[in-house]
Amino acid sequence: MDTRSDPELRAELAVALDEILSSLASDLPAGEAMDLIVRHVARLAGFDFCGVLLPEAGGERVRLAGSYAFPSDYADRLANIFSMPVTDDTHSDAPTRQAFEQGRTIVVPDVQAEQSEQFKALARQYGYRSMVSVPLQLRGGVIGVVNGYSAGVRRYSDEQLRIIERLAGSAAVAVSLAALVDDQHGTISQLRELNQQLERQRWVLERAQEIHGRLTEAVIEGSGFERVAQTLSELIERPVAVWDGRIHLICASDDAFAAQLGPALRSPDVRRQLLERVSSERAVVLAGQGPGTAGQVPRTIVSPIKVGGEQLGYVTVPEAGREASDLELRAVEQAATVFALEIVKGRVARDTEERLRSDFLLDLLESRYESTERLEERARHHGLDLHEEHRVLVLDLDDWDGYQRRRGLTVSRATMLRGRVLRVGREVLMRAWPRSLVHVGVEGLIAACPTSGRSDAPAGLAATVGEIQRQVARTAPQLTLSAGLGSAASAPAEFASSYAGAGQCLRLLRALSRPGRVLSVDDLGVVRLLLDTREPEELISFARHLLGPVLEYGSHAGPELRRTLDCYLEQGGDVKATARQMLVHANTVKYRLQRVEELCGIKLRNPNDLVQVTVASIVVRLLEGGEDVLALAR
Numbered sequence: 001m002d003t004r005s006d007p008e009l010r011a012e013l014a015v016a017l018d019e020i021l022s023s024l025a026s027d028l029p030a031g032e033a034m035d036l037i038v039r040h041v042a043r044l045a046g047f048d049f050c051g052v053l054l055p056e057a058g059g060e061r062v063r064l065a066g067s068y069a070f071p072s073d074y075a076d077r078l079a080n081i082f083s084m085p086v087t088d089d090t091h092s093d094a095p096t097r098q099a100f101e102q103g104r105t106i107v108v109p110d111v112q113a114e115q116s117e118q119f120k121a122l123a124r125q126y127g128y129r130s131m132v133s134v135p136l137q138l139r140g141g142v143i144g145v146v147n148g149y150s151a152g153v154r155r156y157s158d159e160q161l162r163i164i165e166r167l168a169g170s171a172a173v174a175v176s177l178a179a180l181v182d183d184q185h186g187t188i189s190q191l192r193e194l195n196q197q198l199e200r201q202r203w204v205l206e207r208a209q210e211i212h213g214r215l216t217e218a219v220i221e222g223s224g225f226e227r228v229a230q231t232l233s234e235l236i237e238r239p240v241a242v243w244d245g246r247i248h249l250i251c252a253s254d255d256a257f258a259a260q261l262g263p264a265l266r267s268p269d270v271r272r273q274l275l276e277r278v279s280s281e282r283a284v285v286l287a288g289q290g291p292g293t294a295g296q297v298p299r300t301i302v303s304p305i306k307v308g309g310e311q312l313g314y315v316t317v318p319e320a321g322r323e324a325s326d327l328e329l330r331a332v333e334q335a336a337t338v339f340a341l342e343i344v345k346g347r348v349a350r351d352t353e354e355r356l357r358s359d360f361l362l363d364l365l366e367s368r369y370e371s372t373e374r375l376e377e378r379a380r381h382h383g384l385d386l387h388e389e390h391r392v393l394v395l396d397l398d399d400w401d402g403y404q405r406r407r408g409l410t411v412s413r414a415t416m417l418r419g420r421v422l423r424v425g426r427e428v429l430m431r432a433w434p435r436s437l438v439h440v441g442v443e444g445l446i447a448a449c450p451t452s453g454r455s456d457a458p459a460g461l462a463a464t465v466g467e468i469q470r471q472v473a474r475t476a477p478q479l480t481l482s483a484g485l486g487s488a489a490s491a492p493a494e495f496a497s498s499y500a501g502a503g504q505c506l507r508l509l510r511a512l513s514r515p516g517r518v519l520s521v522d523d524l525g526v527v528r529l530l531l532d533t534r535e536p537e538e539l540i541s542f543a544r545h546l547l548g549p550v551l552e553y554g555s556h557a558g559p560e561l562r563r564t565l566d567c568y569l570e571q572g573g574d575v576k577a578t579a580r581q582m583l584v585h586a587n588t589v590k591y592r593l594q595r596v597e598e599l600c601g602i603k604l605r606n607p608n609d610l611v612q613v614t615v616a617s618i619v620v621r622l623l624e625g626g627e628d629v630l631a632l633a634r
Contacts (some may be wrong), residue, residue: 034066394445
C-alpha cells in the first residue's frame with residue numbers, strides 16, 4: 001500500500017514533470033519519451049505495470065505506444081487481443097473503451113468483481129486485480145489512454161487520480177509533440193525528396209538542352225541524317241537506327257542493330273503496335289513477336305518522325321538491358337524532331353531546286369532567254385549540257401473531265417488525284433532518266449530527257465511512259481495517259497522545236513481519239529508537214545480512200561498485201577530487203593506490190609503516188625491503234 005502523503009506526491013510530481021519537460025524539449029525519440037512518462041505514472045501511482053494506448057490510423061483499433069514493467073508476453077497480447085476494434089460492441093464495457101468514448105477516468109478497484117469473464121480471465125493470467133484507464137485529452141478530444149495495473153484490490157485517492165491525470169496530460173502533450181516532430185521530419189523528408197527531384201529535373205533539362213543543341217547544331221551544319229544519328233548515339237550511349245514510313249532504313253549508327261531490328265519492325269505484330277501506340281510525338285517502348293528463331297523482338301524505344309500530321313518515319317534505340325530513363329526518352333524525341341527538321345530542310349531544298357529547274361525548262365522550251373551564253377550558264381548551274389542530245393516528252397491525262405464525272409470526284413479530290421498521278425509520273429521518269437528536266441503543271445508533265453548515246457531513245461521513252469501507266473493504274477484505275485515525243489535537240493535553239501513536235505504529236509492522238517498511246521515525231525515522217533489537227537477528218541478520208549481497196553480486200557491475202565506494202569515502205573522501196581525481212585521470195589514481194597497497184601490504181605515508182613501511199617499508210621496505222629513506233633519515210 002502506498003503510504004506517501006499528498007505533499008510528498010506533489011513534490012515527486014514536480015520532479016517528474018520537470019524531467020518529462022526536459023525530455024520533450026530534447027531530441028528524445030517519441031517512444032522513449034512515452035516510456036519515461038509511463039514509468040513516472042507507475043512510480044507515482046504505485047502501479048505494478050503501466051502502458052499508453054493510442055488509436056491506429058483510422059481510429060478503429062488501438063496499439064501500445066509506451067509501457068513499463070509489462071509481463072514478457074503481455075505487450076503481444078495487447079497487440080492482438082486487447083487492441084480491440086473501438087467500434088466493436090462486444091467490448092463496450094471495457095475500461096479502455098469507456099475512457100476513449102466518455103473522455104473520463106475509469107477506475108476498476110477489483111476486476112474480479114466485474115461481470116466480464118473475459119477480463120477476469122485476463123487479469124488472473126497476468127496477475128493484476130485492479131486497473132485505471134485515464135484518457136489523454138488534447139484540444140477537447142481524446143487521443144489515447146494510460147492504463148495502470150495493480151496486483152491487489154485498490155482504492156485511489158483523489159490526489160493520486162489527479163497526479164495520474166496530470167501525467168496523462170503530459171503524455172498527451174508528448175503524443176502531440178511527437179506527431180508534430182514526425183510531421184516535421186516527414187515534411188523535411190518530403191522537401192528533401194522534392195529538392196532532389198527538382199535537382200534531377202534541372203539536370204535533365206540542362207542535359208536535354210545540351211542534347212537538343214548538339215543535334216540542332218548537326219542539322220545547321222548540314223551534316224545530314226548520318227551525323228545526327230551518330231551524335232544521338234554518342235549522347236545516350238546506345239545504337240540508333242532511323243527508318244522511313246515504310247520501315248526502309250535511312251541510316252544507322254550500328255549496322256548490326258539495324259539488321260536485327262529491321263525484320264522485326266516489319267512483322268505484323270510490331271507494325272500493329274506502331275500504328276496503335278506511336279500516334280503522338282512521344283517516344284514509347286515497344287516489344288512484340290517477330291520473325292526469326294529468337295522470336296521475341298528486343299525492347300526498343302521508338303519515336304515517330306512527324307511533320308504536321310504526316311508520319312515520315314521512326315527513330316529506334318534499344319533498351320539494351322536497362323530501362324530507358326526520361327532523359328533518354330526525351331533525347332530520342334528531340335532527335336525525332338531534329339530528323340523532321342532535316343526532312344523539311346531537304347524537302348525545301350528539293351522543292352526549290354525542282355522549281356528552279358522547272359522554270360529553267362519552260363524558259364528553254366519557250367525561248368524566253370536574252371542570250372545563249374546566259375542560258376548555258378544557268379544550265380551549268382543545274383548540271384546540264386544543252387549540247388548533249390535531249391528529247392522533249394509531253395505527257396497528259398486522257399479525257400480528264402470525263403474521268404472526273406465517271407468517278408464522281410469533287411473538285412478538291414480531283415485536284416489531289418491529278419497531282420498525285422503526275423507526281424507518280426515524275427518519280428518513274430526520274431528513276432529511268434535521272435538527269436531530266438521536269439515541269440509539272442496544268443499542261444501535264446513536260447520533260448527534257450537526256451538521250452545522248454541512246455539509239456533506241458524513242459522506244460525507251462515509250463517504255464517509260466508504259467511503266468508510268470502501270471503505276472498510275474494502282475492510284476487511278478481506268479485512267480489512261482498519252483504522250484508525245486519531240487525530235488532530238490542538241491543545241492539550245494532546237495529545244496523549242498522538239499517541244500513543239502511533242503505537243504503536236506499529243507494533239508494528233510487526241511484529235512484521232514487514240515488514248516493511252518505514245519507518238520513520236522519520228523513516227524510521222526512526211527505526214528507531219530500535212531497535219532492540221534484541228535480538222536483531221538480530211539486526212540483520214542484521204543487515207544481510207546487511197547488504201548480502201550486493200551483494206552477491204554476480201555481474200556485471205558488482204559493482210560499480207562498490207563504487211564508487204566508497209567515493209568516495202570519501211571525498207572525504202574528495196575524489194576530484196578523487203579523479201580529478206582518478210583522471209584519470202586523476191587518474186588512474191590513483186591507480185592503482192594503489183595496487186596496493190598492494181599487495187600489502188602497507183603504506181604509505186606511514181607514519186608507522187610509513193611508520197612501519197614506513204615502518208616496514207618501512216619495515217620491508217622495510227623487509226624488502227626497499231627504499233628507506237630512507225631519508221632516510215634525517214
